[in-house]
Amino acid sequence: xxxxxxxxxxxxxxxxxxxxxxxxxxxxxxxxxxxxxxxxxxxxxxxxxxxxxxxxxxxxxxxxxxxxxxxxxxxxxxxxxxxxxxxxxxxxxxxxxxxxxxxxxxxxxxxxxxxxxxxxxxxxxxxxxxxxxxxxxxxxxxxxxxxxxxxxxxxxxxxxxxxxxxxxxxxxxxxxxxxxxxxxxxxxxxxxxxxxxxxxxxxxxxxxxxxxxxxxxx
Amino acid sequence: xxxxxxxxxxxxxxxxxxxxxxxxxxxxxxxxxxxxxxxxxxxxxxxxxxxxxxxxxxxxxxxxxxxxxxxxxxxxxxxxxxxxxxxxxxxxxxxxxxxxxxxxxxxxxxxxxxxxxxxxxxxxxxxxxxxxxxxxxxxxxxxxxxxxxxxxxxxxxxxxxxxxxxxxxxxxxxxxxxxxxxxxxxxxxxxxxxxxxxxxxxxxxxxxxxxxxxxxxx
DNA sequence: GTCTATACTTCGATAGAC
DNA sequence: GTCTATCGAAGTATAGAC
Numbered sequence: 122x123x124x125x126x127x128x129x130x131x132x133x134x135x136x137x138x139x140x141x142x143x144x145x146x147x148x149x150x151x152x153x154x155x156x157x158x159x160x161x162x163x164x165x166x167x168x169x170x171x172x173x174x175x176x177x178x179x180x181x182x183x184x185x186x187x188x189x190x191x192x193x194x195x196x197x198x199x200x201x202x203x204x205x206x207x208x209x210x211x212x213x214x215x216x217x218x219x220x221x222x223x224x225x226x227x228x229x230x231x232x233x234x235x236x237x238x239x240x241x242x243x244x245x246x247x248x249x250x251x252x253x254x255x256x257x258x259x260x261x262x263x264x265x266x267x268x269x270x271x272x273x274x275x276x277x278x279x280x281x282x283x284x285x286x287x288x289x290x291x292x293x294x295x296x297x298x299x300x301x302x303x304x305x306x307x308x309x310x311x312x313x314x315x316x317x318x319x320x321x322x323x324x325x326x327x328x329x330x331x332x333x334x335x336x337x338x339x
Numbered sequence: 340x341x342x343x344x345x346x347x348x349x350x351x352x353x354x355x356x357x358x359x360x361x362x363x364x365x366x367x368x369x370x371x372x373x374x375x376x377x378x379x380x381x382x383x384x385x386x387x388x389x390x391x392x393x394x395x396x397x398x399x400x401x402x403x404x405x406x407x408x409x410x411x412x413x414x415x416x417x418x419x420x421x422x423x424x425x426x427x428x429x430x431x432x433x434x435x436x437x438x439x440x441x442x443x444x445x446x447x448x449x450x451x452x453x454x455x456x457x458x459x460x461x462x463x464x465x466x467x468x469x470x471x472x473x474x475x476x477x478x479x480x481x482x483x484x485x486x487x488x489x490x491x492x493x494x495x496x497x498x499x500x501x502x503x504x505x506x507x508x509x510x511x512x513x514x515x516x517x518x519x520x521x522x523x524x525x526x527x528x529x530x531x532x533x534x535x536x537x538x539x540x541x542x543x544x545x546x547x548x549x550x551x552x553x554x555x556x557x
Numbered sequence: 558g559t560c561t562a563t564a565c566t567t568c569g570a571t572a573g574a575c
Numbered sequence: 576g577t578c579t580a581t582c583g584a585a586g587t588a589t590a591g592a593c
Contacts, residue, residue, distance in 0.1 A: 134576080150449040152370045155568060169577065171570055220448075226504055227445040230438075231368040240508050247512050271513030272520045275505075276498055283497035286444055290458050294465050295489030302490045352558075373586060387559065389588055560593075567586070575578075 135173045135183075137163040143184045147220050151228045154181070178234050185235070188221055189242045196249065206257050206311040209250065210303065213278050219285030250274040257311055277303070353391045353401075355381040361402045365438050369446045372399070396452050403453070406439055407460045414467065424475050424529040427468065428521065431496050437503030468492040475529055495521070 141162035145153050156170040156177065174180040195218075199208035213219065229239040254270035257263075280303060284296055359380035363371050374388040374395065392398040413436075417426035431437065447457040472488035475481075498521060502514055 148449075150445060153449060156570085157568075166578065167568095168570085168579085172576070177569070223441075224445065224448075226508070227368060227442065229508055230442075230504075231366075231371060236508060240510055243505075243508075243510060244512065247510075251513065269513070269516035269520065272516035275501060275513040275517045276494070276520070279497035279501035280494055283493060283500070286448075287461075287493075290444070290447055290454060290461075292458060292461060292465075294462065295469070295487070295493040298487035298490035299493045302487065302494070374588085375586075384560065385586095386561085386588085390558070395587075558593105560591100562590085562592100564589080565587085568584080569582105570584105571582080572580085573578100574580100575576105 134163070134165055134169055138165065138170060138173060138180065139183050139187055142180055143188065143221065146184065146224045147217060151181075151224050178232060181228065181232070181235055182238055185225060185238050185242070188225075189246075192218065192246065196246070200249075200253060204311050204313065205253055207307050209253065210277060210281070210307055213281040214284065216285045216288065219282045220289055223282055223286055247271075247274055247278075250278075261310055261312075263310055352381070352383055352387055356383065356388060356391060356398065357401050357405055360398055361406065361439065364402065364442045365435060369399075369442050396450060399446065399450070399453055400456055403443060403456050403460070406443075407464075410436065410464065414464070418467075418471060422529050422531065423471055425525050427471065428495060428499070428525055431499040432502065434503045434506065437500045438507055441500055441504055465489075465492055465496075468496075479528055479530075481528055 138159055142154050142159045145158060145162060154177070157167045159180070160167040160170055170177075170180065174183065195212050196209075199205055199212050202208040225235070225239050229236040251270045251274050254273050255265070258265055258268065258270060280299060284299065287293070288296065356377055360372050360377045363376060363380060372395070375385045377398070378385040378388055388395075388398065392401065413430050414427075417423055417430050420426040443453070443457050447454040469488045469492050472491050473483070476483055476486065476488060498517060502517065505511070506514065
């Protein structure tokens with residue numbers, strides 16, 4: 122892991138600013154991420170934001186890269202787990218992840234540099250999910266025309282994100298039903314069985330960690 | 340329709356401001372909705388915003404009410420149509436509607452007055468969809484335990500919204516597949532047949548127009 | 558209802574001392 | 576790397592003339 126050395130025992134200002142920005146984004150939305158508020162949350166002076174980041178967009182990109190990095194690691198673990206599809210569902214259902222993701226989608230809607238980064242990562246991330254589903258379906262004899270992996274990946278993520286957003290607004294109508302529905306589907310597509318080694322799955326894992334990952338800036 | 344009289348031939352400043360605000364929200368996100376930018380888009384002076392609306396939150400609420408009103412009317416038409424479920428899908432798939440809705444969800448995440456209004460309307464709106472699905476399922480003999488109407492309503496809307504947001508970011512992976520998947524499902528649940536009168540469906544329609552609609556302020 | 562003028566706040570960003 | 580000081584831009588909102 123190339124970036125790990127950078128994060129060992131690091132609690133420096135830069136990291137704290139990125140963490141504060143991420144927290145603000147999740148709790149109060151991207152519009153609350155101002156240099157002053159971020160600094161205040163990190164217990165630092167506002168001017169330090171501009172020392173560590175050329176502009177606020179750069180700060181957002183740093184939050185994005187950090188999120189993408191963490192998501193990739195979680196996805197690695199999910200793919201390597203006993204029931205990768207079930208693990209994937211748990212992963213994308215995480216409220217923090219889903220809320221942060223939708224804040225970035227909203228932000229991407231009106232900031233060009235963010236849009237490019239979000240689109241780039243979303244594409245890569247989705248394609249890994251599609252390969253996983255594709256692999257699982259062929260192992261289980263699921264029809265690829267009746268249940269196109271690309272559609273299923275999109276649908277799973279849509280549902281997870283909606284559940285998270287609605288829950289954070291205090292809405293819960295249909296949530297329990299929807300979760301049961303998805304889980305029942307997952308149990309059919311990926312029944313419990315003993316762990317196995319799959320060379321294809323290992324290749325998938327290598328692909329994600331390598332190709333086109335977040336580019337370290339320094 | 341109680342509010343109609345208010346909108347006959349009206350192109351007054353207030354309406355133009357609301358329209359400009361809505362457009363800005365869709366095109367550049369809620370953060371772009373400032374008194375200056377809204378006024379500029381409407382060809383008016385910024386101070387007029389504060390004459391017509393006590394605060395910016397009031398402006399957002401006006402946009403919300405207008406959107407809710409229009410959505411209700413569209414939903415009325417969808418419920419009354421030949422294939423209400425198919426019409427519902429077309430309705431929630433409309434890009435403008437979906438993008439505006441997700442902007443409001445994001446806005447609701449960090450403005451308390453907006454949150455209350457959005458939650459209130461979302462609840463009502465969803466419950467009408469659930470009743471429609473419930474009715475359609477029982478007419479078609481679809482199992483309500485295997486396909487809980489509440490879950491299906493949530494899932495349909497999730498997919499539609501995700502497709503709209505991703506499309507506006509230039510992402511299209513799996514979109515065609517997902518649309519085909521949903522349409523195939525709709526064709527099974529609600530096959531083409533001759534129009535009919537359903538007293539239950541008419542009651543549903545009346546419920547939506549009446550109970551708890553947007554409250555006129557003056 | 559619409560205008561001008563303006564008070565006040567908060568923001569992003571930079572310069573320069575230490 | 577962190578601080579003080581500060582600029583200019585943009586935001587919300589109000590007062591008062593017409």
